Amino acid sequence: MTLKLFRNARIYTPLDKGRPLRGSEMNQIYSEEKGAILIRDGYIESIGQELEVLKYVTEDALEIDLGGRCVIPGFVDPHTHACFVGTREREFILRLQGASYLEILKMGGGILSTVDKVRSASYDELYTSTEEVVNRALKNGTTSMEIKSGYGLSLDHEVKMLEVIDALKGKPVDIIATFMGAHAVPREYKENPKAYVDLVVEEMIPHIAAKGLAKYCDVFCEESVFSVDDARRILLAARKCGLGLKIHADEVYDLGGAKLAAELKVDSAEHLLAASEEGLKAMAESGVLAVLLPATAFSLRKSYAPARKMIEMGVPVALATDCNPGSCYCESMEMVFRLAILGMGLSMEESLVASTLNAAYAIGMATHVGSLERGKKADFVVLEGETPGIMAYHLGWRNIKEVYKMGQRFSSEV
Ligand SMILES: [Zn+2]
CATH class of the missing domain: 2.30.40.10 (Urease, subunit C, domain 1)
Known part of the structure; x- marks a missing residue:
């Protein structure tokens, strides 16, 4: 004692x-x-x-x-893609020269270059690289965090990522794992993306849920990635297998992701930069948490999500880093706390609530932390x-x- x-x-x-x-x-x-x-x-x-x-x-x-x-x-970071190998610094410079995220994606760069690196990395290489990110997060005040898979995009490689995330739990950071096989369509399914959705729904989700490798399932619902119908199908399959639900919604275009989040009463909806008034209203009514990622908007030099409006509408708001090697290379919740105040207009109190207690609710950890x-x-x-x-x-x-x-x-x- x-x-x-x-x-x-x-x-x-x-x-x-x-x-x-x-x-x-x-x-x-x-x-x-x-x-x-x-x-x-x-x-x-x-x-x-x-x-x-x-x-x-x-x-x-x-x-x-x-x-x-x-x-x-301690900060709770409820949205990261911290399990990866290699950074994409040169792509960042290209983006500064005007190439858009979706253009880079279409050129076969972007996320798919990280997928290549994660696929060819051994378990040990991936573990070491992820551990470094987690340790930097801890140094920056994060004591609990969520980490998504989604750079494997095949059953074996998604499992490899989730096993790495699992092995890092409690050393000493508390970690919650999210399966995000629907992060992008891998190259081998480029001509037949529906077959990839079938693979996620029919093989990956049941296998990963049965092995207890993830608490949540997330999907990137976006133009040229996964449609609202794909997202609904994936999330319903995940719910059937006992997983909690998250959705990357309305980041670039308003596809109706926020509305889907409300319809399915997901545990949290992420990004929401382009969400419609109607979608946000539906989220407020169904009590869906918004996880906002101001460091991503900052890094992409985009407008922030309408956080003030969300709070005024009664949407519970949480903050996260979105730490990933593409759109936002940031482990620091202090930076996110700062941008929420200076960029999105939150008060000190709101930013603290959003980066601790509400963030803990976003990943089902509030009983113990936040x-x-x-x-x-x-x-x-x-x-x-x-x-x-x-x-x-x-x-x-x-x-x-x-x-x-x-x-x-x-x-x-x-
Ligand atoms: Zn994300």
Whole structure:
């Protein structure tokens, strides 16, 4: 048994209501100027005003003075493609010269070049490369994250990716795996994409679900990728096999992905840059979480998703990095937190809720993480400043001083 007492902390955390926060709730967070956290065996036993917490200390505890620094919940990154090999820096430069994502895709570059690299990588190579991304995420304050497959695009290679993701769970980052065989149509099915959808539905989903290799299934519903009808078919097959559902919806064009997300009451809909008013309204009505990826819009030099409008409409909003070697090479939730404020117009409180508690709801982890409350894991980040606002205020700097996973320090930077 270990008991740890963190004293002299400025605590900022959302409070869990047993469901994602929405509307004006996203602006309400708990803060304590002179706070403390008591941790037993990695879980929070007591948190709040220091004088109150001290009453619970009835035996020897290891004391750590945080010097009045700000403490927030560890970031939860609910949308990444962190399992890959090789970056695509040169393609980024081409894109700067005007080539569009869909043009690069049509030229057989883009995502398919990562598919080639992942297919030819051994399990060990893929493991090492993914571990590096996860470790960088941890250094940047992410203590729980989701990782999607989707660069294998054949049963064997998708399984290889999901086995790598599985092996990285809890070392020490909590990881949730999502199967995304419907990320792109592989070259060998270029002339017959419907046959690839058949393969995903009839072979991949049942096999992966039966092996327990993924918690969710995701699909890239986009022009020239998978249609709304394909997405519906894939997601319904996944639901039948017991998987949770996610959808990359309306990123480039409004195909009706947001409406489909509402129709199927998926666990989360992602991107939504081009989603229609009608689609967003349907999402608000069915309580579907929006996972927004402002670093992707920033990296692609596109307009941000209409986050303010979504919050005002009552759509619960979460934030994620979308970390991938193509459209957004970013492991930093601090960067995402910053862009949500400076780019999308969220308040400090909204950005914190969206990058911790609501993000935990997006991947079904809120029972254990996402807020600093009694009974949850002692996953937290110590910042250089006095409020979470430091991360948007102090630009070009990693304001994360220390990262704790279950009360244990795993990273200290600056
Ligand atoms: Zn994505």
